[in-house]
Amino acid sequence: MNPSIKKLAQIAEKETRTVIGLMSGTSLDGLDIALCEVEGSGPETKVSLLKFVTKPYHKNDREKLRKVTSVDQVSLRDLCYVHTWLGQLHADMIVEALFEWGIKPEKVDCIGSHGQTIYHLPNRDLNGEETPLNSTFQVGDGDHIAVNTGILTISDFRQKHTAFGGEGAPMAPLVDEWLFTDKKEHRILLNIGGIANYTFMPAADVKDLKKFSTDTGPGNTLMDAVMKSRFDKPFDKGGKIAASGNVIKPLLIKMLEDDWFKSEDEKSTGPEYFNLKWIKEKEELAGFSGSDISDKDMVATVTELTARTIAQNIQHHIPENLPVMIYPSGGGAHNRFLMDRISHYLDEADVCEFSELGFSADVKEAVIFAVLANETVTGSGFNIHTKYGSEQNIHFGKISFPV
Incomplete structure (x- = not known):
């Protein structure tokens, strides 16, 4: 068996997991990092917040993101670079936070990364110009976060929602x-x-x-x-x-x-x-x-x-x-x-x-993505109405192994 798959199974079987939730919103002010202890799954999920910090983006970071965020035309060169650069930046911020908290990366079971939304396009905004689809796009590659932190990372949560006919937002109500x-x-x-x-x-x-x-x-x-x-x-x-x-x-x-x-x-x-x-x-x-x-x-x-x-x-x-x-x-x-x-x-x-x-307003969104990651690893998923007219339990996010 792939040793990474074996380790994933071991994490899934634990009674509680230590999960980092990440959130970076449209204000582009920085990265929220919530270190959580998560017990159980589904409606029985219980979360304890262990640590929280917001790592601010520097002015140059915000300018890089603004060049590719919510604009109709963008340089593919800039977009290619930012997707990788942001994953590495978020990884650096996580490593820095863990060092400040005195916590070794191997003590963390997984990371749930929202990434940075650079374009959100529900079908209603297409004005009949294209085949009707809900689409949304987040950058900040999960593989780069996983490799540079050494921690299993789950990212790109919104795509599965759109694949089943949802708009990819808002995600918080699920949790x-x-x-x-x-x-x-x-x-x-x-x-x-x-x-x-x-x-x-x-x-x-x-x-x-x-x-x-x-x-x-x-x-x-x-x-x-x-x-x-x-x-x-x-x-x-x-x-x-x-x-x-x-x-x-x-x-x-x-x-x-x-x-x-x-x-x-x-x-x-x-x-x-x-x-x-x-x-x-x-x-x-x-x-x-x-x-x-x-x-x-x-x-x-x-x-x-x-x-x-x-x-x-x-x-x-x-x-x-x-x-x-x-x-x-x-x-x-x-x-x-x-x-x-x-x-x-x-x-x-x-x-x-x-x-x-139970915790401050500032930490809520990051906690949400810790729970989304926990459910992908160990739970039965979220019950949603699909585009096929049925209800189905869905898991969100793509899994990136550190090796």
Whole structure:
């Protein structure tokens, strides 16, 4: 037997596994590294967070990634290089973190790597131009992570989801149900990364409500893009600039009229759709040019768009007057002004600290990929509706051995 296969089988048979989960989002701020102890599999999965760190990308790293991320045209030379370079960079960051924690790589059973999404293309965005397919593309090669850390690595999780007819996003709801369902409490796990999404998880003791998850539209992506282009800052810290501006209502109305927001289905999107070009198109429809709207008013307007679209989607899909607890995570959870605007629209819901569920909001996405990797190694998989009209248990990710 291939000794790597034999070792994989031994890892699968362990009662608990030490798993590293990796997450790098569309903000391109750095790599989240979560060292977890994972017990069991499936709905019985239990996770203990052992260590967590975010290794920031340097300015040059971010520029390399921006050249190939969410752009319609890219140099194949740059793309080829970045795929390998990022795998090696992530490996270096993992080795550095383990050294800082005093943990030897051989003590880690496996790594679950999300990689860096550089393009997300659901079928609805093809406009009938091509054969209908959902597609998504992540870089940061798993083999390079495995070889340079010496740790079994599972990566490229989203491809199996699209192969069975899904959109490859959001992935978190697959794990949310296992880790965070409560017997009595109706919960919304709201993640505000570059794109905002949520999972509604009804109380387990209530049988007539169903789980629902979807992207709601822009999270931080438009706010960050405006901050970068107009203030040369990566984000609006605490929402202070948005709070100092005024919402331009005619522009907000044109934004809200976009067809993307009208679909009631579970869906996904990315900065390929919601970007500065999209804002400019809405400005023109509203009769403005870029110079007509002040910098702070534009930040205020796109912040209000994020708050309004999150709230409206939740209000549409969650039964009226149902007592719901909202647990926000992602970078947007730190934007106090944004969270206040969301609470304004969802005044009947209670917004709670994510830490009440066991660990901080910042670590959640990395933990998700640790659990996805654990399930691939030892579990029965995730039950999903496939494009063939059936339900099937699916395992996600590609396995890379260190040798």
